[in-house]
Amino acid sequence: KQEVTQIPAALSVPEGENLVLNCSFTDSAIYNLQWFRQDPGKGLTSLLLIQSSQREQTSGRLNASLDKSSGRSTLYIAASQPGDSATYLCAGFWVTGFQKLVFGTGTRLLVSP
Amino acid sequence: DAGVIQSPRHEVTEMGQEVTLRCKPISGHNSLFWYRQTMMRGLELLIYFNNNVPIDDSGMPEDRFSAKMPNASFSTLKIQPSEPRDSAVYFCASSAREYEQYFGPGTRLTVT
Numbered sequence A: 001k002q003e004v005t006q007i008p009a010a011l012s013v014p015e016g017e018n019l020v021l022n023c024s025f026t027d028s029a030i031y032n033l034q035w036f037r038q039d040p041g042k043g044l045t046s047l048l049l050i051q052s053s054q055r056e057q058t059s060g061r062l063n064a065s066l067d068k069s070s071g072r073s074t075l076y077i078a079a080s081q082p083g084d085s086a087t088y089l090c091a092g093f094w095v096t097g098f099q100k101l102v103f104g105t106g107t108r109l110l111v112s113p
Numbered sequence B: 001d002a003g004v005i006q007s008p009r010h011e012v013t014e015m016g017q018e019v020t021l022r023c024k025p026i027s028g029h030n031s032l033f034w035y036r037q038t039m040m041r042g043l044e045l046l047i048y049f050n051n052n053v054p055i056d057d058s059g060m061p062e063d064r065f066s067a068k069m070p071n072a073s074f075s076t077l078k079i080q081p082s083e084p085r086d087s088a089v090y091f092c093a094s095s096a097r098e099y100e101q102y103f104g105p106g107t108r109l110t111v112t
Helices: none
Strands: A004-007 A010-014 A019-025 A032-038 A044-051 A056-059 A062-067 A072-077 A086-093 A101-103 A107-112 B005-007 B010-013 B019-024 B031-038 B042-050 B053-056 B065-071 B074-079 B088-095 B101-103 B107-111
Touching (some): A010 A019, A019 A032, A019 A086, A019 A107, A032 A062, A032 A072, A044 A056, A044 A062, A044 A072, A044 B101, A072 A086, A101 B042, B010 B019, B019 B088, B019 B107, B031 B074, B042 B065, B042 B074, B053 B065
Parallel strands (some): A010 A107, B010 B107
Antiparallel strands (some): A019 A072, A032 A044, A032 A086, A062 A072, A086 A101, A086 A107, B005 B019, B019 B074, B031 B088, B042 B053, B088 B101, B088 B107
């Protein structure tokens, strides 16, 4: 069974700090992995998608990496801002077994001014 | 495009009542997903439609839950009878590819 885990559940940092969010998954035959952002009372917005053939993806201050052999992905946020405060979820997709996104429970990030 | 549209945004109902949640997917998307999000269990897939046909309903918790997609532009999730443990945020998502999903704003359901 494919499972996705995120630790820590919550993280609080001062503005300007660089930070890393962690995601781990149980099946290395992952097809792709996505990072989503969820603001309070809102739906999920996809931030980055990494295909299994890729090692990382970058968008602005965000960089996501994927290491299939270790079953890990990280989301690096550079020079954090209060507007980055949100819950970040990672989700894996496999083409074997159930072809559906499997979500982690998320990391709630608070960036203080 | 307006994105995925869900209604109502908030629903408060009493135990035993029927609840119907509605979703309009993004035009041109052929897959639609219903999710439930709670603090305890996170985001769970309830059911997945492809070309209006239910493909995977293994996440539907019990017979009290049912979902329909009568056409490509509309889907409903019905709970009858509702129970307090059904309180959650219910999301609808649509996609042209299964892993590239666009989420609606969600319906916050409270069953008292």
